[in-house]
Amino acid sequence: MNASTVIGPAAAGEPTGTDVLRLEDLHVSYRTAGGAVPAVRGVSLALPAGGRLGLAGESGCGKSTLASAVLRLLPRSAEVGGRILLEGEDVREMGWGRLRAVRWARASIVFQGAMHSLNPVRRVGDQIAEPILLHEKVGRAEADRRVARLLDQVGLVAARAGAYPHELSGGQRQRVVIAMALACSPRLIVADEPTTALDVMIQAQILRLIGELVAEHGISLLMISHDLAVLAENCDRLAVMYAGRIAEEGPADQVFAAARHPYGRALAGAFPRIGDPASRHGPRGLPGDPPDPAHLPAGCAFAPRCPIAADACREAEPPLIAAGEQRLAACIRMDAWQEAK
Numbered sequence: 541m542n543a544s545t546v547i548g549p550a551a552a553g554e555p556t557g558t559d560v561l562r563l564e565d566l567h568v569s570y571r572t573a574g575g576a577v578p579a580v581r582g583v584s585l586a587l588p589a590g591g592r593l594g595l596a597g598e599s600g601c602g603k604s605t606l607a608s609a610v611l612r613l614l615p616r617s618a619e620v621g622g623r624i625l626l627e628g629e630d631v632r633e634m635g636w637g638r639l640r641a642v643r644w645a646r647a648s649i650v651f652q653g654a655m656h657s658l659n660p661v662r663r664v665g666d667q668i669a670e671p672i673l674l675h676e677k678v679g680r681a682e683a684d685r686r687v688a689r690l691l692d693q694v695g696l697v698a699a700r701a702g703a704y705p706h707e708l709s710g711g712q713r714q715r716v717v718i719a720m721a722l723a724c725s726p727r728l729i730v731a732d733e734p735t736t737a738l739d740v741m742i743q744a745q746i747l748r749l750i751g752e753l754v755a756e757h758g759i760s761l762l763m764i765s766h767d768l769a770v771l772a773e774n775c776d777r778l779a780v781m782y783a784g785r786i787a788e789e790g791p792a793d794q795v796f797a798a799a800r801h802p803y804g805r806a807l808a809g810a811f812p813r814i815g816d817p818a819s820r821h822g823p824r825g826l827p828g829d830p831p832d833p834a835h836l837p838a839g840c841a842f843a844p845r846c847p848i849a850a851d852a853c854r855e856a857e858p859p860l861i862a863a864g865e866q867r868l869a870a871c872i873r874m875d876a877w878q879e880a881k
């Protein structure tokens with residue numbers, strides 16, 4: 541087995557029958573006038589029933605592309621390879637009718653910036669009711685009762701059903717979007733930077749709300765953020781993505797406290813200071829930006845920013861290999877890391 545093809549519990553040989561989401565060697569490449577942009581390059585992840593998986597990485601690492609691929613929301617210019625299994629069924633092989641039935645009812649997605657997900661000229665209650673009326677054989681009165689219950693679950697009073705999106709605060713709008721995501725009791729919620737547009741206090745409330753609701757309803761969660769600390773608080777496993785690949789994966793507390801990959805360390809804010817502090821930006825102590833996927837460096841894509849890179853790192857891309865109990869990392873220098881600390 542190629543070490544880059546299967547990670548997560550699947551790599552440890554655990555049964556896969558319970559996985560709500562399973563990505564197998566997912567590739568996504570955008571066709572552009574300037575050539576192919578390989579945004580996701582061979583990602584495999586397994587999310588068991590009730591599991592909460594956090595996916596971290598800086599802007600441009602491919603997180604949103606991966607999230608959109610799960611529900612086939614990518615633009616036409618995207619070419620997809622590999623398998624995307626939702627409760628064992630390959631999303632890529634579904635016809636449009638099947639896909640419509642699956643969206644909301646079995647998997648729903650919460651994007652950043654609720655304004656993009658809500659129709660500005662429709663009352664929010666009607667918008668929450670829509671997936672219920674579409675997917676379930678219930679009448680308007682029952683749908684309205686469900687809307688009131690959902691609003692209550694996300695901390696809004698039932699009377700808010702009559703409001704238009706612009707009459708609500710940013711946090712309230714995001715609560716409405718979460719109510720929509722929950723409306724048909726899906727097995728999976730994908731939350732892509734769900735709180736980016738909100739202020740810090742509200743962010744914490746919304747993330748806690750998502751965490752509580754998925755736990756209460758036994759929903760699996762794929763939560764995406766550039767902030768490893770936020771994910772560590774709300775997820776049980778973490779995957780760190782860099783330049784379209786998984787750099788590291790493992791139990792959330794362990795990855796956050798002691799990442800095995802230097803990029804994971806940097807995202808956790810525990811990177812040693814390197815380079816000129818004045819030129820630092822992005823994760824603490826980490827200069828520069830992720831590479832342009834259309835022009836990846838030879839070898840490990842992280843090598844140009846890595847303080848422990850050796851010549852061998854610039855020769856071949858490191859495979860994702862075992863890095864402790866239930867942990868994987870794609871770094872041939874992970875043992876040297878302890879010395880470099």
Ligand SMILES: Nc1ncnc2c1ncn2[C@@H]1O[C@H](COP(=O)(O)OP(=O)(O)OP(=O)(O)O)[C@@H](O)[C@H]1O
Pocket residue numbers: 570571572577578579597598599600601602603604605606615617832833
């Ligand atoms: N429609 C597109 N056409 C061409 N390239 C794209 C397209 N969408 C995304 N990309 C490129 O694919 C790469 C991954 O982008 P993606 O948005 O998935 O990353 P991300 O980690 O989610 O970042 P962000 O948090 O900024 O959304 C980036 O280099 C981006 O420029």
